Amino acid sequence: MVDKRLEAFERLLTIMDELREQCPWDRKQTNESLRHLTIEETYELSDAILAGDNEEIKKELGDLFLHLVFYAKIGDEKKAFDVTDVLHSVCDKLVSRHPHIYGDVKVQDEEEVKQNWEQLKLKEGGNKGVLSGVPNSMPSLVKAMRMQDKAAQVGFDWPSKDDVWEKVDEELQEFKEAEGVEKEEEFGDLLFSLVNYARWLKINPDDALEKTNKKFKYRFEAIEKFAKANGKALENMNLAEMDAIWNEAKKK
Numbered sequence: 001m002v003d004k005r006l007e008a009f010e011r012l013l014t015i016m017d018e019l020r021e022q023c024p025w026d027r028k029q030t031n032e033s034l035r036h037l038t039i040e041e042t043y044e045l046s047d048a049i050l051a052g053d054n055e056e057i058k059k060e061l062g063d064l065f066l067h068l069v070f071y072a073k074i075g076d077e078k079k080a081f082d083v084t085d086v087l088h089s090v091c092d093k094l095v096s097r098h099p100h101i102y103g104d105v106k107v108q109d110e111e112e113v114k115q116n117w118e119q120l121k122l123k124e125g126g127n128k129g130v131l132s133g134v135p136n137s138m139p140s141l142v143k144a145m146r147m148q149d150k151a152a153q154v155g156f157d158w159p160s161k162d163d164v165w166e167k168v169d170e171e172l173q174e175f176k177e178a179e180g181v182e183k184e185e186e187f188g189d190l191l192f193s194l195v196n197y198a199r200w201l202k203i204n205p206d207d208a209l210e211k212t213n214k215k216f217k218y219r220f221e222a223i224e225k226f227a228k229a230n231g232k233a234l235e236n237m238n239l240a241e242m243d244a245i246w247n248e249a250k251k252k
Contacts, residue, residue, distance in 0.1 A: 013083065016069045020077075031074055038067045050210060096120065118153035130154055142206050144195045152199075161200040168193045222249035 019026040041063045048056035072083035097120050099105035100113065107113050122130065130153075134146045151157065158164045171193045175186040198205040223245045227234050234242075 012065065012069055016066075016073050020073055026070075029070065029074075031071060034067060034070060038064070041067060050207070050214075096124070114149075115153050118150060122154075139206070141191075141195065141209065144192050145199060145205055148196050148199055158196075158200075161197065164193070164197045164200050168197055219246050219249040222246070 021027070041060060045057065045060035045064060048060050068086075069083065072081070072086050075086075076082040095102045097117050098113075099116065099120075100107045105116065107116065118130070121133065122128070125132065130150050131147050134143055134150065138146065148157075158167070168190070171186065171190040175183070175190045178186040195205045198208065223237075223242050224234065226232075226245045227237060
């Protein structure tokens with residue numbers, strides 16, 4: 001019996017071969033030209049996940065699959081690697097980093113799984129540091145969370161969330177007292193400590209901020225709609241008027 005998953009994947013590989021050979025646009029692409037498009041597709045997938053839209057998630061996953069196959073095709077043309085190498089590489093890594101599944105290691109919970117993962121990653125990386133796997137181009141808020149999480153997996157962490165909150169209070173006070181160029185630095189320290197506290201509460205700070213962004217957008221757009229419906233310009237409305245509409249939007 002034919003595995004429909006393999007059949008679908010083979011179809012995608014065949015189409016990629018055909019496009020690379022016959023389509024002027026696809027033939028022209030390089031790793032560098034695809035990079036920003038891949039980032040855009042990843043954010044579109046993120047939007048679909050946050051919206052809980054399964055149809056969009058399916059669509060955006062397809063777009064990302066296309067990009068991954070595209071990179072593998074370019075690698076094959078360069079005789080650097082092919083899609084088989086890519087898939088075997090990740091399979092080997094997954095087996096290696098899950099000794100509690102494919103070996104005789106015992107773990108108590110997901111935290112031990114994460115700790116083992118980081119320890120194994122360090123051994124595989126030779127002289128690479130704990131934080132070397134965090135991409136420099138990663139958005140700053142997400143980067144802060146990942147660095148803190150990785151450091152924690154090797155024991156560099158506060159004893160309790162109360163200690164973390166004390167650090168937040170300390171950084172807030174330092175921010176209040178700072179002046180001039182130091183103000184920006186202290187604000188960064190404050191944000192970093194808040195991200196750390198969110199980690200202790202198992203809150204993803206990037207997701208939390210995005211939900212607040214969406215709330216702000218919805219409520220501000222309610223003010224814009226009111227202004228348009230009443231023939232008013234936003235700049236001619238006073239803050240009390242805007243605030244009243246904002247509070248109404250909060251109830252919906």
